[in-house]
Amino acid sequence: MIYLKRKIDTFLTEWKDDPQRKPLVIRGPRQVGKTESVRRFGKQHYKSVVEINFVEEPKYRRITADGYKPADLIRNISRIDPSKRFEGGATLLFFDELQEFPEIATALKFFAQEGQFDVICSGSMMGIHYGRIESNSVGYKTDYEMYSLDFEEFLWAKGYEESVSEDLLAHMKEEKPFNEAELSVYGGLFLDYCILGGMPAVVREYIVKDSFEGSLAIQRQLLADYEEDVRKYAEGMGQTRILNVFRQIPVQLAKDNKKFQISKVASGARFKDYRGCIEWLADAGMVNLCYCMHFPELPLKGNFDETKYKIYFADSGLLVAILDEEAQEDLRANRNMGVYKGALYENVVGEAFVKSGYDLYYYKREDSTLEEDFFVRTARELIPVEVKATNGRAKSLRTLIQSEKYEDIRYGIKFTGGNVGYDDQIYTFPYFCAFLLKRYLKNR
DSSP states (O other), rough: OOOOOOOOHHHHHHEEEEEEOOOOOEEETTTHHHHHHHHHHHHHHOOOOEEETTTGGGGGGGGGTTOHHHHHHHHHHHHHHOOOOOOSSSSSEEEEEEOOOGGGGGHHHHHHOOSSSSEEESSSSSHHHHHHHHHHHTSSSSOOOOOOOHHHHHHHHHOOOOOHHHHHHHHHHTTOOHHHHHHHHHHHHHHHHHHHSSSSHHHHHHHHSSSSHHHHHHHHHHHHHHHHHHHHHHHTHHHHHHHHHHHHHHHHHTTSSSSSOGGTTSSTHHHHHHHHHHHHHHHSEEEEEEEEESSSSSSOTTOOEEEEEEESSHHHHHHHHOOOOHHHHHHHHHHOOOHHHHHHHHHHHHHHHHHHHHOEEEEEETTOEEEEEEEESSSEEEEEEEEEESOOOOHHHHHHHHHHTTTTTOOOEEEEEOOEEEETTTTEEEEEGGGGGGHHHHHH
């Protein structure tokens, strides 16, 4: 099975090289490649890797019977499986599916204090249980958030060198348009990425077969697995409500007003009954929430309405996979996105921002048509970002830049299917550059 190079590979190596390293906790949605990446890293850097999966081997949940100190745990692990080898300074202890046994996080403090063994934990639904994990290990761990492949990792999977990202970034910085060949190649790759998303199993199938053959079946199985997780982990909550929200997302994204409306989910549905369902999906890493700002100004933290948001899929390929049959055929065969064009591009740009480390915010003024898709910030500036399905005029963007009411806004950014450009304080970039926005703004 081919290994897909990931950004976590570099992070893991840097973590190993840090003499002050603490136990590492890797969070992320199911099947984004956490286990595969840790196994490969362990094989490359340690004499012994002791892997314990709390889903596949529930018997290991008994290892804390004598306490949480490393000696107690190792003794009990060795009793269960005498073949596991523990060599001080050369062993990686890998606790997988931590959400099934969050109590083990109590041991991280003692592993950190003794420093004899390196410890990595991972899990797919850990956001839901994170309060217990955090309280048991605060100050004694390092956190890493892992996602499905972003467009840069997708390019690596296709065989492109890391230097390609630097070339794309140079075009942005220098306001240098791409030539026709570059636009065609990168635009085509990005459309493939929009259709496939970044789930490793889907991307690997696409790379091996060099086509979309089989990708939809894998995506639909992933969706079925997600729904099974809802039934398994949504304790004491309306599982049906959570699934209803999840299935309603594409319908609401296809509308001009993309604010998620609880009233459309079910007859008589009220916000207070569904709020926990939406938070559950976000904690599980299945969706990204984009909150409506009170007013477009700094700071962003706290300057938003918790009851108003747009909901995006955390992986755009799964959004595509949940569409109706006709839209599927049109998209894969004819590369035509029809009514979903704006929704898909907005979803994939929002996804790129989240994977870059941004939180998502938008703004809609109640007493006018003023509305902006996203906002990001630098140390001193607030930057409105518009995602256009067509390369038309950006009326709201111009209003935000030119009006004296919005003091923190000096320029705007627009992502389109077109080329690099600059006009009237608006920088325009192709969609395929969205993953580079944070790097671009850092160097401005």
